[in-house]
Amino acid sequence: MNLNYSDEQNMLREQVLKFCETNYDFIDREKILETEAGYSQDNWKQFADLGWLAVPFKEENGGFNFGPIELTVLFEEFGKALVVEPYLSSVVMSGTILENSNHSNKSSIIEKIIAGEHQISVAYAEPNIGYNFFDCLTSLSTSGDKLSLNGTKSLVLNGGNADQFIVLANQDGSSVLISVDSDEDGLSVQSFKTIDGQTCAELSFENVSIDSESILASGDEAEAIFNKMINVSILCISAEAVGAMNASYMKTVQYTKEREQFSQPISNFQVLQHRMVDMFIETELTKSLLIKATLQLDSNDPEAGNTISALKVQVGKAGRLVGQHAVQLHGGMGVSNEMSIGHYLKRFTAIDSMFGNTQHHINKYQTK
Amino acid sequence: MDIGFSEQDLQFQEEIRAGLNGAEYPAHVKEKQEKGTALTKQDLIDFHKFLHSKGWMGYNWPVEYGGTGWSPVQIYLFLNELAAAQCPTILPFGLNMVGPVIYTFGTQEQKDRFLPDILEFNTWWCQGYSEPGSGSDLASLKTKAVLEGDHYIVNGSKTWTTLAQNADWIFCLVRTETTQKKQEGISFLLIDMNSPGIEVKPIITIDGDHEVNSVFFTDVKVPADQLIGEEGKGWTYAKFLLAHERFGIAGVPVVKVQIDKLKKLTANYNDTDLNKKIAELEIDLEALEFTELRTLAAIADGGHPGAESSILKIRGTEIQQRLTELYVEAAGQYILPYEGPEGFDSNRTPSGPEYASPSVAQYLNYRKTSIYGGSNEIQKNIIAKAILGV
Numbered sequence: 001m002n003l004n005y006s007d008e009q010n011m012l013r014e015q016v017l018k019f020c021e022t023n024y025d026f027i028d029r030e031k032i033l034e035t036e037a038g039y040s041q042d043n044w045k046q047f048a049d050l051g052w053l054a055v056p057f058k059e060e061n062g063g064f065n066f067g068p069i070e071l072t073v074l075f076e077e078f079g080k081a082l083v084v085e086p087y088l089s090s091v092v093m094s095g096t097i098l099e100n101s102n103h104s105n106k107s108s109i110i111e112k113i114i115a116g117e118h119q120i121s122v123a124y125a126e127p128n129i130g131y132n133f134f135d136c137l138t139s140l141s142t143s144g145d146k147l148s149l150n151g152t153k154s155l156v157l158n159g160g161n162a163d164q165f166i167v168l169a170n171q172d173g174s175s176v177l178i179s180v181d182s183d184e185d186g187l188s189v190q191s192f193k194t195i196d197g198q199t200c201a202e203l204s205f206e207n208v209s210i211d212s213e214s215i216l217a218s219g220d221e222a223e224a225i226f227n228k229m230i231n232v233s234i235l236c237i238s239a240e241a242v243g244a245m246n247a248s249y250m251k252t253v254q255y256t257k258e259r260e261q262f263s264q265p266i267s268n269f270q271v272l273q274h275r276m277v278d279m280f281i282e283t284e285l286t287k288s289l290l291i292k293a294t295l296q297l298d299s300n301d302p303e304a305g306n307t308i309s310a311l312k313v314q315v316g317k318a319g320r321l322v323g324q325h326a327v328q329l330h331g332g333m334g335v336s337n338e339m340s341i342g343h344y345l346k347r348f349t350a351i352d353s354m355f356g357n358t359q360h361h362i363n364k365y366q367t368k
Numbered sequence: 369m370d371i372g373f374s375e376q377d378l379q380f381q382e383e384i385r386a387g388l389n390g391a392e393y394p395a396h397v398k399e400k401q402e403k404g405t406a407l408t409k410q411d412l413i414d415f416h417k418f419l420h421s422k423g424w425m426g427y428n429w430p431v432e433y434g435g436t437g438w439s440p441v442q443i444y445l446f447l448n449e450l451a452a453a454q455c456p457t458i459l460p461f462g463l464n465m466v467g468p469v470i471y472t473f474g475t476q477e478q479k480d481r482f483l484p485d486i487l488e489f490n491t492w493w494c495q496g497y498s499e500p501g502s503g504s505d506l507a508s509l510k511t512k513a514v515l516e517g518d519h520y521i522v523n524g525s526k527t528w529t530t531l532a533q534n535a536d537w538i539f540c541l542v543r544t545e546t547t548q549k550k551q552e553g554i555s556f557l558l559i560d561m562n563s564p565g566i567e568v569k570p571i572i573t574i575d576g577d578h579e580v581n582s583v584f585f586t587d588v589k590v591p592a593d594q595l596i597g598e599e600g601k602g603w604t605y606a607k608f609l610l611a612h613e614r615f616g617i618a619g620v621p622v623v624k625v626q627i628d629k630l631k632k633l634t635a636n637y638n639d640t641d642l643n644k645k646i647a648e649l650e651i652d653l654e655a656l657e658f659t660e661l662r663t664l665a666a667i668a669d670g671g672h673p674g675a676e677s678s679i680l681k682i683r684g685t686e687i688q689q690r691l692t693e694l695y696v697e698a699a700g701q702y703i704l705p706y707e708g709p710e711g712f713d714s715n716r717t718p719s720g721p722e723y724a725s726p727s728v729a730q731y732l733n734y735r736k737t738s739i740y741g742g743s744n745e746i747q748k749n750i751i752a753k754a755i756l757g758v
Contacts, residue, residue: 127719130700154719155704192705192718195728200704202718261505271745320693327735331503331743332528332580335573335736342574345735349728353701359641360700 016077024081038199048116061110072239079243086158094120096229101216121162123153140171159201160191196350248326249279282318309361316358319348388453416489440664451621461493462486473597496526496540513542522588532581554602558594575732577709618684675754678747685737695727703728
């Protein structure tokens with residue numbers, strides 16, 4: 001067993017940290033949130049130039065052949081600065097599905113993703129199925145010699161900016177993953193701001209014609225690829241949450257040392273010290289499960305999926321505790337939109353809600 | 369001891385219910401409350417004017433000042449009926465805060481001048497307590513008032529001032545003297561918000577709403593007859609007010625209605641985990657509700673709400689916050705789309721349950737409850753000191 005990051009991994013962390021310090025203070029981020037796209041195209045270009053968009057892809061597709069460890073390094077640092085660029089949707093989610101599919105064109109599409117020229121979003125959620133993504137009502141049906149897609153997909157991350165979608169649908173009772181260009185006839189896209197300042201979209205498909213080559217995977221294969229994508233995605237947002245927890249408790253410690261009430265820094269008060277210790281403990285415990293899950297995914301351990309559920313539960317509970325304590329200890333400033341601390345709470349809330357919330361994963365977890 | 373309501377109590381409840389369902393109740397307010405649409409300033413004025421027209425505004429005031437003189441049981445029934453009818457919360461600033469201070473410590477002239485307007489809701493009050501450097505340590509406040517002839521000249525700033533953007537008057541704690549003991553140099557001033565030198569700046573909270581403000585005072589002239597009680601005794605009045613503020617802050621009747629609503633919204637989920645959590649919350653609420661009734665009974669026997677009211681504040685806000693968490697949990701991933709307190713355009717709404725988006729806004733907004741009105745940490749200090757004597 002070796003739980004140390006390699007020099008290369010530490011260098012990547014340094015690089016992301018430096019980027020965020022220079023380009024991603026709270027004011028920079030606020031300006032990005034106000035834009036129509038909800039993320040910065042300049043930053044995205046820089047991500048591409050720095051090679052970050054190539055991180056998880058195989059060498060044969062132009063990637064760096066890195067794995068879950070490097071992804072969590074990236075996301076931990078993203079979490080500290082609350083980065084909103086669509087790395088999760090465009091690189092992690094779409095990339096995982098594309099790379100594991102038999103799509104004839106996948107190399108050229110991945111190349112465009114790596115170059116930062118192409119955005120893809122995965123459409124998995126629907127209005128009425130909760131977290132049971134395979135129970136979807138969006139269906140691919142045959143009419144004559146043509147295939148057509150009908151239904152509604154919701155909460156599509158970064159969907160308003162996507163050039164292409166990968167849609168989870170149902171074909172005669174079995175799952176299919178289909179590629180659909182965003183300008184296809186019969187597809188309408190409505191974009192919304194999200195609670196944490198990002199964007200998501202609702203897609204409506206009305207007799208969108210699909211050619212058979214656009215089917216990336218079907219049946220058990222489609223579900224296996226999809227589950228793999230969900231696991232990697234949970235890993236990434238968990239790493240992001242760990243970064244955000246780190247930042248939250250450190251900012252809180254800093255604030256309580258500076259804020260004076262009753263003629264002394266409020267960090268002198270033991271009740272607040274213990275709260276901050278609790279925040280620290282939860283952060284460390286989350287980091288531990290994160291590393292365990294990362295290494296299990298990295299080594300294709302069959303236990304990985306179960307650890308991912310454990311991790312998601314820990315992230316939900318710890319995120320809530322750390323986020324709420326951070327706001328509480330900042331007092332009124334904590335609920336002010338002008339301070340970063342409340343934005344971490346928003347991100348924890350969004351993260352808990354995605355890919356199965358705490359209760360969902362408690363139920364999914366298999367006790368040993 | 370007995371727990372039942374008398375025949376008269378039940379008749380009283382019936383009267384309130386009929387009144388709230390009657391034709392005089394402002395229909396636009398009812399409609400917006402049912403839909404969960406944000407209320408305007410005028411909506412709130414209309415609602416309070418309605419209460420006044422029924423003679424209910426002074427529901428917790430003594431008869432001699434125009435109040436109803438209702439018994440604790442009647443107050444309890446009244447507030448429960450308001451919540452059940454989905455009425456807006458009665459604004460506390462005039463009625464529960466400055467009103468009791470004025471009728472307890474004010475001059476006859478001040479009572480005549482201010483109390484009727486509070487009951488008729490001709491004036492909207494806001495609270496000038498917290499300052500940027502004085503939150504939990506309220507007595508360290510720095511906003512200064514200097515007496516020059518028959519006027520005070522006020523300089524400084526207040527913050528987290530709820531709905532100051534709508535207010536006609538503000539009651540302020542100001543420093544009239546720098547004393548050894550910081551509590552001793554504080555005075556209680558009533559200030560017209562239209563006075564030259566007052567500036568109100570919005571503070572946007574994490575749910576995107578504009579509810580609180582910063583209020584700045586630059587050489588604001590305040591007639592000396594707007595001082596309450598004695599100069600330098602403001603801290604006594606402030607504490608009296610805070611004890612009153614904590615009463616009702618538990619929000620029990622509203623929580624009860626919100627729990628019922630959540631149960632209805634999730635009835636077809638068959639989610640046993642969620643149902644257990646709702647049951648636990650209801651149990652805690654029962655204990656809190658009866659604690660509040662005990663406090664009410666003690667007040668009716670001539671007592672004043674004391675440090676015990678801190679229990680209501682602490683547990684009440686904990687329950688309110690947990691309830692918002694349950695709403696968020698029930699809505700799951702559909703909480704994601706959110707475009708601000710005004711809600712979505714009617715021609716572009718995201719799918720998923722309609723309650724999802726307001727739920728997450730409420731969750732974020734309600735983080736304030738364990739911070740305001742004296743943070744819950746401060747409330748525990750009060751109990752430790754005043755009741756446990758440690």
